[in-house]
Amino acid sequence: MTRPGLTRRSALGAAAATLAVPAIGRAQGAALRIGAPLPLTGGLAPEGAKQQRGYALWADAVKAAGGLRVGDGRVPVEIVYADYESNTPKAVQLAERLITQDKCTLLFAPQGSGATKAASSVSERYKIPMVAATASSKEVYDQHYKFLFGTFTPNDTLTEPLADIVKAQAPVVKTVAILARNDLFPLAIAQEMDKSAKARGLEVAAFERYAIGTMDHASALTRIAGAQPQWLFATGYLNDLILIRRQMADLGLQPPVVTMIAGPAYKEFVGALGPLAENLTSAAWWHPAVRYENGAGPFPSTEAFNAAFRAKYNAEPDYGEASSALCGTVFQLAIEAVGSTDPLKVRDGLAALDVMTFFGPIKFGPTGQVDTYTPPVFQIQGGKPLVLYPALIKQGDFKLIG
């Protein structure tokens, strides 16, 4: 079901295996090939591995059910992985190769907004539906491409509730400092935070950007300390945010509210920081604590999805993994709805989709981006992320640091 890469040897191996067992192949019909360009090595490898885990979990569920239901028959699924080494131009090349050489008729998008936007020009040109698991920036969808769909709601759906909570429950906060990785998604969400804070009368006393691959944040944090903010909002990926939090402690920078996106949602973040993670707030598009039921597809509820994930990986899923499994699920639901694996029909099926899933209610908007569920805000308390918002699934109350 899965292949680690697209080497000549693995291609020959796969061809030999196909020739050796033609009976099985014929009994199930030709497999539906879905291309998945992923950053399995390089700086984004941890995120790439998460996406792969989500896709593989969905593919396992489909396999267990005997394949996708297409009309009266069943069609097996094969995910063709290709490692773009965290190099966006290579992601674009591989997306094209997956379509033209590997004959994939559907695509999972690469990691993040930047690479997804870049690769979307390829899927649009070849009229191949592509579903993005981890692209939230509006700029990706403002292109009004017909074959691009995304399972993340826009960035401001994360920053608006965060700003509401801090404004209402932390009156001590008057000024905010923003420290953003100079990268498409981290910068976009920082800019949304800037708007959300200003809209509530909070002063943004510092807005610093750091370069990708920065090994030291002491200068940026020293500048921020000079602004004496009561709320520090930092964006980046796991490595950046672990380092930033550690260096904040080194420099004695301790504002009463610290928010980080997107690190605290990952279990590795809490493990790496221990007590320093305590009372950090964050927001994500999904959390294992959300509870959706009567979902369509292979995972009928959030709890069923969590259980399947735990059984396969012996770990709690995070939003990246869940969203990736959701991408497979929406492909499945669209295919089953239209009764065909033809890319044009699957595209129409995706556009018409309006379903409840383990992830939440899913309906793609006119630009292809979902805007039908409420992303949860959470805070690390006692070493665990507790949901603060929405009220329906609230697990704890907001606390200040220190």
Added chain:
Amino acid sequence: MLGQVLLNGVLLGGLYACIAVGFSLVWGVLNIINLLHGSLVVLGGYLAWLLFLAFGWHPIVALPFVAVAVGAFGAVLQAGVLNRVVGAPVLITLVITFGLDLMLGNALLVIFGADYQTIRPRWTLGTVRVLGLAVPLDRALAAGVALAATGALYLLLRRSWLGRAIVAVRMDRDAAALMGVRVGRVFIATFALGSALAGAAGALLGMVFPISPLQSEAYLGVAVTVCVLGGLGSVAGAAIGGMALGLIESVAGLVFGPEYASMVSFSLLILLLAVRPDGLFGRRGYA
């Protein structure tokens, strides 16, 4: 604020020096641009992390063991692979170390995964305030030990027979051989020493940075920059180059903003190369 930034720069520079000094030694003596160096630093970090997991050892305690282990690994590589091509054009050794780097980097990726690991010792020194400056003592300790390791290499090269042999081979390989120096063994010892320093740097960096196979490129970049800045052929060059890079990045981050820190440091590097192509302290021989 400037005082704090200068202090940050010095602490960062100490670590940079430790990353670079082993790389500089190997480049200066063997004329091998060791592209494997960053991965050896990461290997040192993982060994320190494993010793922490298994025995709860602080990276400082684990450091000698890590250095010996990575040094032994380097000796095997030099004896088994690099000694065969040591006289070859620099492109050959460049390609070989590039290949070895891919192999080691991917082996680390397969063994340890792409996730970041961190060492959280039971005791940490915390931060003290001196004259209004926040001094992170763990970082200061790491930088201090890094500079001590650099100093130890300096003494080794100047005071020991092995050190003199290394310097002799660096200055004139043929003459050293005629004087009875076994050049092949000196090469092995030099590469082992460079690798041991990389391992030591990895253990020290493990106190500060998350450990991941993906960090190797950044460490290699630091090593190359520091060597070009400080100049090849002297321990002092690597130490001062490291300090200079740490300070330039920190001050540039303060003055121009963190996003421009690398741009400013590389612009200065280009300027320096135009004025002093051998770096600040480049010279023949190694001491």
